[in-house]
Amino acid sequence: MMTPVAIHLANVTKHYPRHKALDEVSLQVPEGRCLALLGHNGAGKTTLMKLMLGLIRPSSGQVQVLGMDPAAAGLPFRRRIGFLPENVAFDEAVSGRDTLRFYARLKGVPLADTDPLLEAVGLSFAAQRRIKTYSKGMRQRLGLAQAMLGAPGLLLFDEPTTGLDPVLRQAFFHHIRDLTTRGATVVLSSHVLTELEARTDLVAILRQGRLVAFGTLDDLRREAALPVRVRVVVGTEASVVAGRLGDGLAVTVVDGRSLEITCRIDEKMAVFRHLTASGLPALDIDIQLPTLDDIYLHFSHHTAEATA
Amino acid sequence: MRAIGIIGGKVIGDALRNRWIVGATVLLAGLAFVLSFLGAAPGGHVGVSPLAVIVVSLSSLSIFLVPLIALLMAYDAVVGEDERGTMLLLLTYPVTKRQILFGKFLGHTATIAIAVFVGYGAAGLANGIGREVDAMAWAAFGLLMISSVLLGMVFLALAYLASIVASERGTAAGLAVGVWLLFVILYDMGLLGLLVASEGRIGTTAFQILLLANPADVFRLLNLSSFENVRLFAGMAGASGEAALPFPVLAAALLAWVAVPLGAAAHLFGRREL
Numbered sequence: 001m002m003t004p005v006a007i008h009l010a011n012v013t014k015h016y017p018r019h020k021a022l023d024e025v026s027l028q029v030p031e032g033r034c035l036a037l038l039g040h041n042g043a044g045k046t047t048l049m050k051l052m053l054g055l056i057r058p059s060s061g062q063v064q065v066l067g068m069d070p071a072a073a074g075l076p077f078r079r080r081i082g083f084l085p086e087n088v089a090f091d092e093a094v095s096g097r098d099t100l101r102f103y104a105r106l107k108g109v110p111l112a113d114t115d116p117l118l119e120a121v122g123l124s125f126a127a128q129r130r131i132k133t134y135s136k137g138m139r140q141r142l143g144l145a146q147a148m149l150g151a152p153g154l155l156l157f158d159e160p161t162t163g164l165d166p167v168l169r170q171a172f173f174h175h176i177r178d179l180t181t182r183g184a185t186v187v188l189s190s191h192v193l194t195e196l197e198a199r200t201d202l203v204a205i206l207r208q209g210r211l212v213a214f215g216t217l218d219d220l221r222r223e224a225a226l227p228v229r230v231r232v233v234v235g236t237e238a239s240v241v242a243g244r245l246g247d248g249l250a251v252t253v254v255d256g257r258s259l260e261i262t263c264r265i266d267e268k269m270a271v272f273r274h275l276t277a278s279g280l281p282a283l284d285i286d287i288q289l290p291t292l293d294d295i296y297l298h299f300s301h302h303t304a305e306a307t308a
Numbered sequence: 309m310r311a312i313g314i315i316g317g318k319v320i321g322d323a324l325r326n327r328w329i330v331g332a333t334v335l336l337a338g339l340a341f342v343l344s345f346l347g348a349a350p351g352g353h354v355g356v357s358p359l360a361v362i363v364v365s366l367s368s369l370s371i372f373l374v375p376l377i378a379l380l381m382a383y384d385a386v387v388g389e390d391e392r393g394t395m396l397l398l399l400t401y402p403v404t405k406r407q408i409l410f411g412k413f414l415g416h417t418a419t420i421a422i423a424v425f426v427g428y429g430a431a432g433l434a435n436g437i438g439r440e441v442d443a444m445a446w447a448a449f450g451l452l453m454i455s456s457v458l459l460g461m462v463f464l465a466l467a468y469l470a471s472i473v474a475s476e477r478g479t480a481a482g483l484a485v486g487v488w489l490l491f492v493i494l495y496d497m498g499l500l501g502l503l504v505a506s507e508g509r510i511g512t513t514a515f516q517i518l519l520l521a522n523p524a525d526v527f528r529l530l531n532l533s534s535f536e537n538v539r540l541f542a543g544m545a546g547a548s549g550e551a552a553l554p555f556p557v558l559a560a561a562l563l564a565w566v567a568v569p570l571g572a573a574a575h576l577f578g579r580r581e582l
């Protein structure tokens with residue numbers, strides 16, 4: 001059985017008077033998954049989120065979220081979503097608790113649900129304090145709490161991890177995992193792939209309004225076909241060993257003691273078998289997989305050339 | 309309806325917290341008390357109701373102060389939330405733009421109403437209690453308070469328009485000051501100049517239309533010409549037969565001055581994309 005689709009975009013284009021913010025973007029996200037939108041500033045991430053939120057309408061193409069047209073469905077749709085804007089702002093003079101209660105009332109969520117939410121994001125200790133006294137991380141957590149009000153089916157986070165230290169970031173992804181386990185779909189955007197630490201199921205890379213890559217991280221790794229580097233420390237006479245391995249392998253001698261083999265990711269095991277079979281006097285082996293940044297740069301660069 | 313109440317409640321809560329309600333009430337009460345004592349001294353010994361005199365002086369006070377309070381309170385209602393970034397989040401909640409605007413309008417109106425009824429009411433009661441005050445004077449005083457709130461609503465609606473049209477808070481503030489200057493100060497000066505310059509060639513109807521085109525003038529006429537005893541003190545006794553407009557026309561004009569800018573603001577706000 002197929003998982004129901006939470007987000008369905010078909011050839012979505014959004015023009016502004018001055019520029020084209022999105023150009024023929026199509027993608028599908030099944031329910032209960034976490035999608036990361038990646039791209040530089042101005043790549044169209046926020047525009048895409050606003051379309052999914054129904055704050056703006058596409059110039060052409062179709063947007064379907066939770067089985068509804070977000071811009072037309074209105075209030076029933078908005079009861080089922082949660083949103084954390086980039087650099088979330090609140091009324092500074094109000095306490096965190098009162099702020100959350102205000103949003104709960106608007107969403108028709110029982111007020112009794114607000115304190116457990118503050119507890120969940122670790123803000124109980126500052127609930128009575130005015131938001132003026134909150135740090136960046138605390139504001140972000142309050143933003144997370146308000147997005148989770150009423151257990152929404154879809155949560156959208158715009159640059160949620162920007163400015164968070166690694167500990168808070170870990171905690172944030174912990175919450176995301178809880179949400180997706182519960183069946184909620186999560187979309188988050190970032191301009192740094194490494195910040196996401198491979199915690200998302202799906203990745204969409206946007207570049208100048210176009211979708212240049214979409215799939216799981218493994219898909220993208222395969223598609224990018226970036227080489228794996230295997231560095232072998234052989235102790236002495238690296239060039240001699242390199243000559244022995246020679247046949248068909250891309251071997252380079254790094255220095256007198258070690259050499260490096262580059263291969264495609266699907267050739268990795270074959271290379272290992274070959275190394276073992278050839279009785280290589282390996283002292284140490286170090287494998288470098290392409291990092292998330294390498295993959296991201298690959299796709300960004302790729303398109304940069306295409307546009308130039 | 310629920311959402312309007314929640315937004316309105318937040319506005320009132322904010323106005324309590326940042327002392328807008330207390331400040332406006334104290335200001336109006338203080339000035340009303342001063343005027344009531346200054347006004348009562350010359351009025352007291354000629355044997356007429358001093359409350360009617362107070363209505364005359366308080367309506368002049370209202371014309372200056374109430375629009376100013378309304379504009380200052382509401383000019384950043386929309387553009388302020390845009391700039392702080394709270395509007396974007398609010399719009400993703402199950403609440404329409406119309407509900408946001410009307411909710412704010414409700415909250416701000418309540419704030420002005422509290423200030424007017426408590427501030428003026430206290431001064432009026434202090435003046436009227438223990439004296440013979442005829443029913444007509446009380447009615448005139450009641451009309452003054454109600455129409456002051458309506459005047460406030462007119463300028464709230466104009467402030468929202470400025471707040472929606474402007475893309476920056478500073479621009480909205482400038483527009484608000486401009487609206488105040490135009491309707492409260494410059495318009496009457498211009499009208500007077502026009503009358504003098506035209507040497508009486510402006511007909512009664514044209515003059516009346518020009519008066520109706522300014523909410524502050526509508527408010528003034530409504531208060532100074534509706535009751536006989538007030539007319540006497542306002543120097544409107546003679547004018548009443550000729551140029552004055554009937555009460556229903558003035559009341560309708562003031563209501564239209566609330567409805568039209570508010571409707572325009574709702575329309576423009578609703579049409580706007582983020």
